[in-house]
Amino acid sequence: MTHDFxxxxxxxxxxxxxxxxxxxxxxxxxxxxxxxRFQQAARAVVDDEDKPWR
Structure with missing residues (x-):
């Protein structure tokens, strides 16, 4: 077994x-x-965006 192989x-x-x-x-x-599952994940990012951070 060679290095090239x-x-x-x-x-x-x-x-x-x-x-x-x-x-x-x-x-x-x-x-x-x-x-x-992917649609729910996409909506979850947008839904939480308008609320203040706690």
Missing amino acids: LVWFSKSFGLFWLMAMAAGVLVYTYWPSNQS
């Missing part, structure tokens, strides 16, 4: 790992059952 393998594995993670995040984000 290890570098090639780690770069290739890292590329595919990041692509798989990005695809997983996109699937999670656009999954229909998560829509209400």
Whole structure:
């Protein structure tokens, strides 16, 4: 096992790992059952904005 092989393998594995993670995040984000959770989080930020800080 040479250094060049290890570098090639780690770069290739890292590329595919990041692509798989990005695809997983996109699937999670656009999954229909998560829509209400994200809409509630978006409204919660705006609802608390107009009140004084305690």
